Amino acid sequence: xxxxxxxxxxxxxxxxxxxxxxxxxxxxxxxxxxxxxxxxxxxxxxxxxxxxxxxxxxxxxxxxxxxxxxxxxxxxxxxxxxxxxxxxxxxxxxxxxxxxxxxxxxxxxxxxxxxxxxxxxxxxxxxxxxxxxxxxxxxxxxxxxxxxxxxxxxxxxxxxxxxxxxxxxxxxxxxxxxxxxxxxxxxxxxxxxxxxxxxxxxxxxxxxxxxxxxxxxxxxxxxxxxxxxxxxxxxxxxxxxxxxxxxxxxxxxxxxxxxxxxxxxxxxxxxxxxxxxxxxxxxxxxxxxxxxxxxxxxxxxxxxxxxxxxxxxxxxxxxxxxxxxxxxxxxxxxxxxxxxx
Numbered sequence: 181x182x183x184x185x186x187x188x189x190x191x192x193x194x195x196x197x198x199x200x201x202x203x204x205x206x207x208x209x210x211x212x213x214x215x216x217x218x219x220x221x222x223x224x225x226x227x228x229x230x231x232x233x234x235x236x237x238x239x240x241x242x243x244x245x246x247x248x249x250x251x252x253x254x255x256x257x258x259x260x261x262x263x264x265x266x267x268x269x270x271x272x273x274x275x276x277x278x279x280x281x282x283x284x285x286x287x288x289x290x291x292x293x294x295x296x297x298x299x300x301x302x303x304x305x306x307x308x309x310x311x312x313x314x315x316x317x318x319x320x321x322x323x324x325x326x327x328x329x330x331x332x333x334x335x336x337x338x339x340x341x342x343x344x345x346x347x348x349x350x351x352x353x354x355x356x357x358x359x360x361x362x363x364x365x366x367x368x369x370x371x372x373x374x375x376x377x378x379x380x381x382x383x384x385x386x387x388x389x390x391x392x393x394x395x396x397x398x399x400x401x402x403x404x405x406x407x408x409x410x411x412x413x414x415x416x417x418x419x420x421x422x423x424x425x426x427x428x429x430x431x432x433x434x435x436x437x438x439x440x441x442x443x444x445x446x447x448x449x450x451x452x453x454x455x456x457x458x459x460x461x462x463x464x465x466x467x468x469x470x471x472x473x474x475x476x477x478x479x480x481x482x483x484x485x486x487x488x489x490x491x492x493x494x495x496x497x498x499x500x501x502x503x504x505x506x507x508x509x510x511x512x513x514x515x516x517x518x519x520x521x
Contacts, residue, residue, distance in 0.1 A: 205272075205462035209243030212273060219260035219278040221253040228483050229306070229447055230277040233467070236476040241466035245273075257282040258292050261450075265295035270452045272459030275303060280445040281342060283500050287438075287511060288518040298504050299453040302496040303464050305446035306471040306480075306487045310387040310414040311346060313356075313407040316374045324354070324406045324421050331357040332380035335370035338362050339521050342442075343370075343383020348517050349439050350407070353427055358383075368393075374403075386443075387414050388486035409436065411444035434510045439517075441503045446489070448496060464493035 216234055220226040227249070234247040252260040257279035268274040283302070285293035315321050321330050336343035339362055347358045361379065364370040367389060373379040387408070390398065397403045408414055409423030424436045449467055451460070470476055471490035480487050506514075 204242070205458045206242035208272065208459065209241055209245040209462070212243065212245040214238070214241075214245050214247045214272075215274045216247055216249050217252050217260050217264060217268070217274065217276040218249055219252060219254075219257035219276065219282065222251050225485075226277060226279065226447060227251065229480075229485050232476060232479050232483060232485060233277070233306075233449075233470055235479065236470045236473050237466055240469040240473070241462055255292055256285075258285055258290070261285075261300075262292075262294050264450060264452050265300060268452045270454040272451070272455050272463060275449060275451045275463060277447065277449050280305075280309070280442040280448055283445055283448060283450075284441055284503065287504060287514070289515040296453075298501050301451040301453060301455050301460055301463075301493070302500060303449040303451055303493040304467045304471070304496060305448045305491045306485075306489075307388065307446040308411050308489045308491070309443040309446055310408050310410040310412075310417075311384045311440065311443055312387055312390065312405050312420075313350065313381060314385050314390070314403045314405050315381050316377070317402050317404060318377070319380055319404070321380070321406065322404065324426070327356050327358075327406055328354065329357070331359055333361050333378075334358040334381050334383045335364040335373055335379045336360050336362050336383045337364055337366065340519070341383070345518055346384040346439070348520055349435075350423075352517055353432055353436060354407075354423070387417070388488070392484040392486065409443075410440050431510060431513075434506060435513055438503055438506050438510055438514050441499070444499060445496065446491070449493075460493075468492055 216230055218227050218230045230249050234249050237247050238244050252263060260276055260278055261282045264276045283297045286295065286297055315332065321327050321332060334343070334347045336347065338344065344360050344362065347360050350356045351358055360383065364373065367382060370379060370382040371394065374382065405417060405420050407423055408417055408420045413422050424433055427433055427436060451463060468490055471487060477487060
């Protein structure tokens with residue numbers, strides 16, 4: 181009798197829930213608020229982008245919900261990802277904007293990343309990144325070939341930071357002689373050290389960051405751009421060598437592809453796993469429409485936000501799955517570089 185009662189109760193609960201999940205996206209979102217969890221602190225680039233998106237996203241989602249930004253910084257975005265994966269409601273009212281390393285931290289072997297990135301619902305990104313290897317104009321290193329002969333100091337925040345990882349990657353794949361100097365809190369401090377001659381380069385410099393924070397460096401030729409790498413060549417840099425073109429073995433090309441996957445993720449938006457399909461579609465379509473909204477683009481330009489390649493959630497989902505399906509030998513090599521001290 182007890183078992184039959186439990187079975188009946190569960191059946192009634194399922195029947196009661198079915199209409200709620202079956203209701204249209206417009207009916208569900210009308211009068212609701214979406215919580216956008218941002219995995220960085222207030223005032224930074226990710227936060228600025230999230231708040232700009234939040235101002236326009238509601239008008240592109242059926243039912244026109246309001247969007248409220250919540251900051252949840254910690255562990256380079258992993259804290260927010262763990263929350264979205266395990267704690268956040270799976271009803272379409274909580275989404276996230278996370279650092280581009282977070283989809284791949286489990287792949288890199290980061291123990292704190294307690295989530296399956298391939299099961300998260302990826303919603304899209306407004307941009308992709310192109311990383312650069314730059315040197316100050318007084319450096320004796322004139323070309324990428326020089327960088328294979330002449331040692332250079334590369335600033336980074338810590339041994340396991342993103343700049344350190346990419347510096348080690350370039351040493352491994354291209355035979356560069358970058359000596360990592362940790363202890364620089366961020367890019368601004370490393371750039372000052374380059375100007376003073378204390379450093380030769382920074383572990384990784386993004387084209388979007390360079391154009392928004394140091395446009396005079398480009399205009400006045402205060403730096404040399406030795407190399408670019410990322411999901412595609414930057415159109416503004418047609419004469420700068422492209423990293424994947426400089427390696428010949430198929431394994432090296434795959435390693436490059438796996439390593440710059442975070443750059444392809446750009447500024448990713450994500451939702452918890454298990455969302456109803458119609459709400460997933462509504463969120464993905466709403467974000468993509470926001471990225472192309474003329475009012476949003478004007479607002480983004482005022483804040484110097486780079487919106488260079490709006491990418492759908494479906495495309496992001498497929499790309500992340502593709503990287504996780506890389507051969508084990510490539511993933512092992514990637515982890516060795518990521519975890520090297």
